[in-house]
Amino acid sequence: MIKPLIAGNWKMNKTVSEAVAFVKQLRERLPAGLDREVVIAPPYTALPAVAGEARGTGIRVAAQNLHWEENGAFTGEVSAGMLADCGCEYVLVGHSERRTLFGETGEVIHRKIRAALSAGLKPIFCIGENLAERESDKTFSILEGQLKEGLKNLSFDDIRRTVIAYEPVWAIGTGRTASPEQAQEAHAFIRRVIEKQSDEKISGLLPILYGGSVHPGNVDSLMARPDVNGVLVGGASLDVESFARIIMFK
Numbered sequence: 001m002i003k004p005l006i007a008g009n010w011k012m013n014k015t016v017s018e019a020v021a022f023v024k025q026l027r028e029r030l031p032a033g034l035d036r037e038v039v040i041a042p043p044y045t046a047l048p049a050v051a052g053e054a055r056g057t058g059i060r061v062a063a064q065n066l067h068w069e070e071n072g073a074f075t076g077e078v079s080a081g082m083l084a085d086c087g088c089e090y091v092l093v094g095h096s097e098r099r100t101l102f103g104e105t106g107e108v109i110h111r112k113i114r115a116a117l118s119a120g121l122k123p124i125f126c127i128g129e130n131l132a133e134r135e136s137d138k139t140f141s142i143l144e145g146q147l148k149e150g151l152k153n154l155s156f157d158d159i160r161r162t163v164i165a166y167e168p169v170w171a172i173g174t175g176r177t178a179s180p181e182q183a184q185e186a187h188a189f190i191r192r193v194i195e196k197q198s199d200e201k202i203s204g205l206l207p208i209l210y211g212g213s214v215h216p217g218n219v220d221s222l223m224a225r226p227d228v229n230g231v232l233v234g235g236a237s238l239d240v241e242s243f244a245r246i247i248m249f250k
């Protein structure tokens with residue numbers, strides 16, 4: 001049984017005070033002993049404050065990005081160790097906005113996954129096809145290629161500590177969601193690829209999240225699919241009522 005994981009990616013939104021106010025409000029809306037992992041990924045500036053506010057609540061903190069080196073002359077960058085030091089447990093890697101807007105390649109993403117794992121962070125490794133790739137029946141080969149490059153040469157133990165987020169690029173921020181059937185098909189395929197790279201036990205325990213225009217009205221049907229173990233939510237995680245409803249999916 002995989003514990004459901006609900007993660008909110010705030011992207012470049014919310015000041016420190018807005019972020020802290022959000023966590024206070026979210027805490028009040030979540031029941032004690034919640035059987036779901038809740039993760040918030042605020043911008044870098046709000047990480048320490050959000051981690052402080054979330055301490056002891058069961059809400060976990062993720063960064064949205066990292067650099068693969070431990071330290072050095074990399075102006076504007078932040079390392080995995082620095083993120084762990086300010087209270088992060090997770091980090092997003094390979095988000096499609098990083099790939100398309102900032103030119104991140106599969107090799108860069110692989111280095112970032114390794115760096116995260118070395119510092120004790122759990123990478124939320126985002127993969128997904130764009131519309132042209134889906135329409136030309138390349139979805140599976142794209143997913144397999146991204147997975148193989150991102151996870152190459154990782155130990156079984158490292159794969160076990162990784163979370164995969166299937167985020168079809170055509171569904172991110174577009175209001176167009178993959179159907180539960182499309183999500184299930186992709187997730188089952190991803191699990192088979194992971195099984196080949198590790199073993200059945202590890203692939204059976206690996207959380208695979210769906211991301212792409214998730215909102216309170218579609219989360220229940222997505223989460224009803226056996227290989228959908230959680231969701232990565234962008235826009236709908238910015239509003240506390242909507243994010244709380246997503247966390248409390250039925």
Ligand code: PEP
Nearest residue numbers: 172173211212213234235
């Ligand atoms: C995302 O950015 O990871 C995402 C899924 O965004 P949205 O929910 O807004 O589509």
